[in-house]
Amino acid sequence: MALRHGATMLAGVGLLFLGSLLLGARPGVGLSDLAALIYPPDPQDAPGIVLREMRLPRSCAALLAGAALGAAGAVIQTLSRNPLADPGLLGVNAGAAFGIALTVWLSGPLPAGQLIVPALIGAGLASAVIWALGAAMRNPLTLILGGAALTAMLGAALRGVMLIDNGALDALRYWSVGSVDAVPPGSLGPAALLALVGAGLAMAAARRLDAMALGEDVAQALGTSLGLTRALALGATAVLSAAAVLVAGPLAFVGLVAPHVARMAGASGTGTLCVLSAAGGGALVLLADIAGRIILPGLVIEAGLGVTLIGGPVLIWLVRRHAAGDI
Amino acid sequence: MPGIDVQGLKVRLAGRPILHGVDGHVPRAGVTAIIGPNGCGKSTLLRAMARLVRPEAGRITLDGRDLWDDLGPKTCARQIAFLPQNPVTPEGLRVRALIERGRTPYLGPFRPMTAIDRAAVDRAIELTGLSALEHRRVDRLSGGQRQRAWIALAIAQDTPALFLDEPTTFLDLPHQIDILRLVNRLNQENGQTIVMVLHDINQACRYADRIIAMREGRVLFSGPPSEVVTPEALNTLFGMRMRLVPDAVGGAPVIVPQ
Amino acid sequence: MTRTRLIYIVSGLLLVALIATLGAGGGSTALDWRAALAGEGVDYTILVHFRLPRIALAALSGAALGIAGSVLQVMLRNPLASPDIIGFGAGAAAGGVAAIVLSGSLALVAPGALLGGGLAAVAVLGLSWKSGLSPLALVLTGVALSLMLATVADILLSLSPGLQAAEAARFLTGGFSGADWAGVLGVAAVLAAGWACMGWLSFSVDRLDTGDEIARAHGLRPDRVRLTAAALSAVIVSVSVSVTGPLPFVSFLAGPLARGISGKAGTCLGLSALFGALICLGADSLSRFPVAGTHLPAGLFTAMIGGPAMLVLLVRQGGRG
Numbered sequence: 021m022a023l024r025h026g027a028t029m030l031a032g033v034g035l036l037f038l039g040s041l042l043l044g045a046r047p048g049v050g051l052s053d054l055a056a057l058i059y060p061p062d063p064q065d066a067p068g069i070v071l072r073e074m075r076l077p078r079s080c081a082a083l084l085a086g087a088a089l090g091a092a093g094a095v096i097q098t099l100s101r102n103p104l105a106d107p108g109l110l111g112v113n114a115g116a117a118f119g120i121a122l123t124v125w126l127s128g129p130l131p132a133g134q135l136i137v138p139a140l141i142g143a144g145l146a147s148a149v150i151w152a153l154g155a156a157m158r159n160p161l162t163l164i165l166g167g168a169a170l171t172a173m174l175g176a177a178l179r180g181v182m183l184i185d186n187g188a189l190d191a192l193r194y195w196s197v198g199s200v201d202a203v204p205p206g207s208l209g210p211a212a213l214l215a216l217v218g219a220g221l222a223m224a225a226a227r228r229l230d231a232m233a234l235g236e237d238v239a240q241a242l243g244t245s246l247g248l249t250r251a252l253a254l255g256a257t258a259v260l261s262a263a264a265v266l267v268a269g270p271l272a273f274v275g276l277v278a279p280h281v282a283r284m285a286g287a288s289g290t291g292t293l294c295v296l297s298a299a300g301g302g303a304l305v306l307l308a309d310i311a312g313r314i315i316l317p318g319l320v321i322e323a324g325l326g327v328t329l330i331g332g333p334v335l336i337w338l339v340r341r342h343a344a345g346d347i
Numbered sequence: 348m349p350g351i352d353v354q355g356l357k358v359r360l361a362g363r364p365i366l367h368g369v370d371g372h373v374p375r376a377g378v379t380a381i382i383g384p385n386g387c388g389k390s391t392l393l394r395a396m397a398r399l400v401r402p403e404a405g406r407i408t409l410d411g412r413d414l415w416d417d418l419g420p421k422t423c424a425r426q427i428a429f430l431p432q433n434p435v436t437p438e439g440l441r442v443r444a445l446i447e448r449g450r451t452p453y454l455g456p457f458r459p460m461t462a463i464d465r466a467a468v469d470r471a472i473e474l475t476g477l478s479a480l481e482h483r484r485v486d487r488l489s490g491g492q493r494q495r496a497w498i499a500l501a502i503a504q505d506t507p508a509l510f511l512d513e514p515t516t517f518l519d520l521p522h523q524i525d526i527l528r529l530v531n532r533l534n535q536e537n538g539q540t541i542v543m544v545l546h547d548i549n550q551a552c553r554y555a556d557r558i559i560a561m562r563e564g565r566v567l568f569s570g571p572p573s574e575v576v577t578p579e580a581l582n583t584l585f586g587m588r589m590r591l592v593p594d595a596v597g598g599a600p601v602i603v604p605q
Numbered sequence: 606m607t608r609t610r611l612i613y614i615v616s617g618l619l620l621v622a623l624i625a626t627l628g629a630g631g632g633s634t635a636l637d638w639r640a641a642l643a644g645e646g647v648d649y650t651i652l653v654h655f656r657l658p659r660i661a662l663a664a665l666s667g668a669a670l671g672i673a674g675s676v677l678q679v680m681l682r683n684p685l686a687s688p689d690i691i692g693f694g695a696g697a698a699a700g701g702v703a704a705i706v707l708s709g710s711l712a713l714v715a716p717g718a719l720l721g722g723g724l725a726a727v728a729v730l731g732l733s734w735k736s737g738l739s740p741l742a743l744v745l746t747g748v749a750l751s752l753m754l755a756t757v758a759d760i761l762l763s764l765s766p767g768l769q770a771a772e773a774a775r776f777l778t779g780g781f782s783g784a785d786w787a788g789v790l791g792v793a794a795v796l797a798a799g800w801a802c803m804g805w806l807s808f809s810v811d812r813l814d815t816g817d818e819i820a821r822a823h824g825l826r827p828d829r830v831r832l833t834a835a836a837l838s839a840v841i842v843s844v845s846v847s848v849t850g851p852l853p854f855v856s857f858l859a860g861p862l863a864r865g866i867s868g869k870a871g872t873c874l875g876l877s878a879l880f881g882a883l884i885c886l887g888a889d890s891l892s893r894f895p896v897a898g899t900h901l902p903a904g905l906f907t908a909m910i911g912g913p914a915m916l917v918l919l920v921r922q923g924g925r926g
Contacts, residue, residue, distance in 0.1 A: 109752075149916060152920050166685070166916065168690050169854075172690075172853055172908060173909070173916075176912070177908075179905065180905045184899045184901070319764070321760065332749045332750065332756075339733065340733075399818060420821070420825070420826065423824065424822060425824075428822065431822075435815055435816035435819075437814035456809075500815075
């Protein structure tokens with residue numbers, strides 16, 4: 021069941037990726053132009069250039085960011101046993117984005133590879149705050165409100181930097197809204213590497229999280245270290261979020277929606293949930309980006325806005341479905 | 348007829364039918380226990396009689412007056428005090444302040460506490476033996492003390508009727524007996540009509556003078572325990588064979604599973 | 606009781622000190638008090654038309670936000686909830702931006718913000734209502750809607766031409782620099798009316814903390830109380846935002862400060878209003894000092910003070926379990 025749905029989801033992601041390459045404001049890109057992906061196109065071959073230089077990095081960024089956030093969402097939801105947790109809502113993405121923005125502001129434009137460290141520090145600090153909320157994580161409301169406070173605070177700080185330095189406005193705006201419009205050149209490689217590290221951490225945490233799902237006492241009786249499990253899970257969340265932010269800025273709601281899609285597809289167990297959530301997250305961001313490109317002619321709605329407009333109603337629906345008690 | 352009368356009561360909760368036509372009578376100044384297996388609707392019946400859930404059909408009257416047609420929420424709150432099974436304990440609230448909440452039906456935005464209200468609170472504190480604890484925080488009391496504080500809140504409400512939903516759950520045996528004795532004392536000294544949902548059928552037989560036994564949203568039998576509690580009746584109630592042993596102390600039957 | 610009175614006295618003195626030193630005298634232009642009080646000249650104009658309304662607006666909107674937030678927190682049984690986190694503030698902000706971008710002028714900001722805040726409140730209350738108003742559902746729905754409305758404001762910003770975008774961006778970082786007496790009167794009116802209504806409601810709101818069952822057994826109507834209080838706080842916040850722009854965390858911070866310092870539970874209307882006013886006056890004073898050559902808006906400072914405070918509160922709450 022999970023396998024079949026999983027295969028369907030992967031096929032869907034593939035189709036969306038193809039669609040993301042072919043669809044957009046510039047018409048005239050057809051299947052025949054896909055050769056440009058393999059052979060460098062002729063400088064006169066406009067569709068080929070568009071495909072290789074613009075659509076390809078953009079689609080890769082959307083897929084990478086979505087997959088990383090989907091997996092991160094699966095991990096943090098399992099850890100906190102809170103179906104509403106999401107690295108975007110909890111401020112982890114905002115932490116990574118603020119780390120990058122602050123560095124860019126203080127030291128001027130940097131190659132993407134050097135932004136890994138500030139992104140990791142920012143995401144790590146935000147995760148540490150969530151760690152500090154430790155016991156409060158039991159209360160779904162407290163966790164969400166703390167995340168909202170963190171996000172609002174970091175957002176205000178970012179706006180402050182933007183107001184002080186008008187010249188940095190455009191450079192910084194990129195880090196305040198999630199988008200794959202202008203993927204920072206050279207960022208895909210480092211981000212992919214980071215995402216792999218994060219995936220490794222998530223897999224290492226998965227089995228322990230499965231034990232923890234039975235309750236902390238049972239997990240301890242089974243010999244699972246709670247501290248190590250939390251550290252691994254939060255580390256995975258931070259690293260995956262940092263990878264996503266590096267290519268696409270802070271996208272909210274992806275980590276919230278993707279695990280629910282994965283659960284509907286029959287995912288059970290943290291490992292399967294992470295993989296299917298990654299697929300779901302990738303699909304979601306690709307979809308939001310494609311829709312943002314073609315919905316209003318002459319105007320591009322950033323993927324971050326699209327994802328929020330999809331994710332917000334999903335969150336409201338989840339709250340309504342769960343009623344009050346059992347969230 | 349004085350007391351509470353229930354006729355053809357049907358209640359739905361979140362779309363699911365819980366009570367399918369309940370009839371019953373709670374005599375004034377008596378102690379009535381509602382018993383039955385889990386999920387039989389006993390709490391719902393109690394809450395309906397306290398005007399907390401609106402019935403789908405049927406009527407409930409208090410001394411001949413309809414709970415919904417003739418009584419408003421405030422007037423009803425001056426007639427019936429209700430203690431839910433799991434009340435929320437506010438953080439940091441002191442025992443006395445909690446008990447003062449019981450006076451809410453008599454107060455308003457511009458009607459502060461008077462000497463009468465303070466006297467009622469004092470009496471509730473005295474009856475429950477909480478004088479030494481009245482300045483302590485409720486959330487730091489032991490389970491038995493906290494339950495006493497909640498009952499004191501209901502006593503301070505100064506109503507002819509007191510409804511309790513499983514007042515002994517989560518308490519150890521001495522504290523359970525302690526609470527039941529307190530409730531009996533309220534009945535004997537103040538003449539309060541007591542209705543409580545009880546889990547333990549032995550305690551129900553011992554401390555109530557009337558039993559309402561429910562199963563699957565209907566009343567199976569009701570009446571004084573010595574008359575209605577028989578091995579056959581218990582078999583239909585719990586689906587399990589029981590034996591009745593005469594109680595050497597109180598005279599009420601003791602039920603032992605066979 | 607004496608403790609509360611002491612707080613009032615100390616805060617009152619602090620308030621006067623703030624006004625005397627920073628507010629009226631210490632702006633970018635030093636004020637000649639004698640000339641200003643003589644009733645004419647530039648100094649008089651500065652005092653009456655710029656400095657005084659600015660201080661009055663900061664104090665009044667702070668007080669209004671403090672009351673709205675404190676009532677909401679007690680009502681939702683969560684010290685961390687506040688109107689700006691559950692979407693009322695975001696609705697008003699998005700409404701204000703929409704008014705600027707769609708009409709192309711600042712004239713319609715106030716009605717736009719009012720409409721936005723009202724619609725957001727209706728949406729939050731409507732979407733979270735499910736045979737009653739559960740605090741959890743209300744807050745979570747509000748958080749979701751809040752983010753969506755911020756996104757709508759973002760889309761509007763990216764759609765609008767440069768000048769309007771700049772106006773809208775300035776509105777979105779709230780502050781008191783554009784204060785005039787009309788705005789002061791508007792906020793004062795809603796503060797007076799709101800305070801009176803909240804004073805009436807606080808009797809019931811303060812009694813919801815033992816749970817709905819007991820409240821109803823005491824003859825209260827919890828859902829009706831919550832609905833009224835939420836609607837009232839939405840109106841107060843919308844009016845305040847329509848005049849000053851969003852001032853994050855003021856409505857959140859005032860209540861916990863008031864309760865923490867007075868040691869009382871419940872709405873603590875007077876103290877919450879006082880602390881709200883103090884926070885806004887403080888943030889306004891900070892915003893008069895240029896940072897790296899730029900005057901940062903007061904809304905930024907309220908966020909930078911309020912955010913960490915909220916996290917500290919959360920961790921403390923988490924420690925207690």
